[in-house]
Amino acid sequence: MEKDKNILIVGGGIAGLSTAYYLKKGLDERAKGSCTITLVEKGSRLGGNIVTERLDGFLVEGGPDCFLSEKPWALALCRELGLSEELLPTKKPSGTTYVFSEGSLHPLPEGIILMVPTRILPLLSDTLISWRGKLRMAMEPFIPRRRGAGDESLADFVRRRLGEEVLQKIAQPLVAGIHAGDPETMSVRASFPKFVEMEEQYGSLVRGMLYRMRALRGMAKKGGEERLTMFLSLKSGMQLLVDTLAERIKDGVTILKDRGMKRIERPGNHYMAETDREETIRADALVVATPAYVAASLVEALDRELSSLLLTIPYVSTATVSLGYEREGLSHPMDGFGFVVPEVEGRAIMAATWTSSKWEARAPEGRALIRCFVGGAKRGELVSMDDGQLAGLVKKDLRDIMGIQTPPLFVRIYRWHRAMPQYTIGHMERVKGIEELCERHSGLFLTGSAYHGIGISDTVREAETTAERVVTTLFG
Numbered sequence: 517m518e519k520d521k522n523i524l525i526v527g528g529g530i531a532g533l534s535t536a537y538y539l540k541k542g543l544d545e546r547a548k549g550s551c552t553i554t555l556v557e558k559g560s561r562l563g564g565n566i567v568t569e570r571l572d573g574f575l576v577e578g579g580p581d582c583f584l585s586e587k588p589w590a591l592a593l594c595r596e597l598g599l600s601e602e603l604l605p606t607k608k609p610s611g612t613t614y615v616f617s618e619g620s621l622h623p624l625p626e627g628i629i630l631m632v633p634t635r636i637l638p639l640l641s642d643t644l645i646s647w648r649g650k651l652r653m654a655m656e657p658f659i660p661r662r663r664g665a666g667d668e669s670l671a672d673f674v675r676r677r678l679g680e681e682v683l684q685k686i687a688q689p690l691v692a693g694i695h696a697g698d699p700e701t702m703s704v705r706a707s708f709p710k711f712v713e714m715e716e717q718y719g720s721l722v723r724g725m726l727y728r729m730r731a732l733r734g735m736a737k738k739g740g741e742e743r744l745t746m747f748l749s750l751k752s753g754m755q756l757l758v759d760t761l762a763e764r765i766k767d768g769v770t771i772l773k774d775r776g777m778k779r780i781e782r783p784g785n786h787y788m789a790e791t792d793r794e795e796t797i798r799a800d801a802l803v804v805a806t807p808a809y810v811a812a813s814l815v816e817a818l819d820r821e822l823s824s825l826l827l828t829i830p831y832v833s834t835a836t837v838s839l840g841y842e843r844e845g846l847s848h849p850m851d852g853f854g855f856v857v858p859e860v861e862g863r864a865i866m867a868a869t870w871t872s873s874k875w876e877a878r879a880p881e882g883r884a885l886i887r888c889f890v891g892g893a894k895r896g897e898l899v900s901m902d903d904g905q906l907a908g909l910v911k912k913d914l915r916d917i918m919g920i921q922t923p924p925l926f927v928r929i930y931r932w933h934r935a936m937p938q939y940t941i942g943h944m945e946r947v948k949g950i951e952e953l954c955e956r957h958s959g960l961f962l963t964g965s966a967y968h969g970i971g972i973s974d975t976v977r978e979a980e981t982t983a984e985r986v987v988t989t990l991f992g
């Protein structure tokens with residue numbers, strides 16, 4: 517077995533950290549420590565978009581506040597790291613999401629999963645969708661499959677299968693709340709592959725969703741002691757995952773913070789990477805775990821074509837605005853997980869989580885925490901507003917939407933500039949092209965949320981695959 521290989525990871529978000537973790541694990545098993553691993557992070561802290569803060573007894577998530585249990589990779593990593601006791605299910609297995617439409621909050625009818633109806637009765641008493649819209653929804657199982665295999669926008673897909681009203685009032689705001697994206701430009705294949713599969717396999721989303729629910733119920737039963745809900749968090753906050761990973765890799769991985777990687781070259785059979793402190797790091801394998809536009813600038817000197825293609829993955833900016841309140845000052849029952857706001861309503865808030873209703877231990881007794889999501893594909897300019905202006909817009913929306921008159925105990929804003937990749941139409945072909953170009957450079961790997969899934973769980977899965985590929989490339 518060859519000795520003394522150097523592996524360099526650029527980026528200390530969840531992608532870079534989990535790549536380091538799986539690499540260390542793979543190497544411990546196979547190469548018995550014959551490699552050096554260095555991780556370079558631009559910022560002074562690890563975790564990228566993941567950051568948890570404690571504020572006067574409140575627990576505030578600046579970025580992600582949970583991961584999906586249905587995508588098992590983040591959950592598996594937590595268990596492997598010994599965090600099973602820390603897993604935090606939602607207070608209720610499923611909570612109502614409200615939609616703000618025409619001046620009031622309407623509960624999303626029970627049985628609607630994402631945008632797909634799975635029960636008829638709750639739809640009858642629903643106040644969100646018009647009768648015409650409901651009839652159109654009910655026709656979904658009879659709409660023929662799409663002919664042709666090319667990509668389609670999410671908007672066209674939803675219009676075709678469920679109608680315009682579901683698109684405007686349900687799909688658009690839900691998608692803005694998850695991806696901060698615009699359904700008119702989003703790729704349905706890349707963003708909601710399960711929907712495309714359901715149409716292809718069952719000829720209908722409704723039928724497909726009913727089959728999937730049956731499978732999920734089976735999974736929940738097998739889950740045994742642990743109570744798994746659709747969304748899972750960690751009792752001490754998502755930052756714990758980052759801190760635990762950092763702790764686990766500290767023997768074996770050199771972590772260099774406060775160093776932005778500037779450029780990458782390949783003078784011979786190895787890579788030379790230069791940081792903004794003018795240090796040069798030699799590497800036999802290089803994993804770039806930064807946003808795609810950063811990867812583009814890093815590889816520019818190495819491969820212009822690859823760099824240009826990486827730049828075609830667009831990013832949008834978002835901000836989270838968390839507000840703490842005395843519970844008795846709020847007249848709204850907050851009897852659900854939160855609400856979403858369709859774009860046609862012209863509000864600053866895209867979505868809000870009633871954090872203290874959704875999760876235990878996010879607010880002290882007698883207090884409430886609300887987290888609002890602003891910006892995204894349509895209102896990115898809001899993210900650049902100063903704190904006072906942005907908080908003012910959010911408070912005005914909360915007054916109009918939830919009737920909140922009382923001043924908050926605090927407002928905490930986290931801005932995420934160009935942080936959310938957008939999987940626009942043709943995304944999968946673009947990523948395939950990027951991967952083909954990457955193959956021209958043995959030992960170069962790209963990983964992170966830009967490519968095969970935007971959430972934490974997908975990013976962890978990608979990181980594990982990337983680590984396996986690095987080990988195979990170096991050691992066969």
Ligand SMILES: Cc1cc2nc3c(=O)[nH]c(=O)nc-3n(C[C@H](O)[C@H](O)[C@H](O)COP(=O)(O)OP(=O)(O)OC[C@H]3O[C@@H](n4cnc5c(N)ncnc54)[C@H](O)[C@@H]3O)c2cc1C
Pocket residue numbers: 526527528529530531532556557558559562563564565566578579580581582583584775776777778805806807810834835836932935936963964965966970971972973975
């Ligand atoms: C507001 C918000 C809410 C979200 N909510 C959820 C959620 O609830 N659930 C969920 O599953 N997902 C959520 N996501 C998505 C989730 O955050 C991402 O999937 C995940 O954090 C991406 O991790 P990453 O490591 O790929 O990227 P990042 O977290 O962006 O990490 C990239 C790292 O690279 C570093 N870097 C950049 N340039 C350089 C350079 N030149 N040199 C060295 N280092 C560099 C950065 O400083 C950063 O630390 C949310 C995202 C945002 C922004």
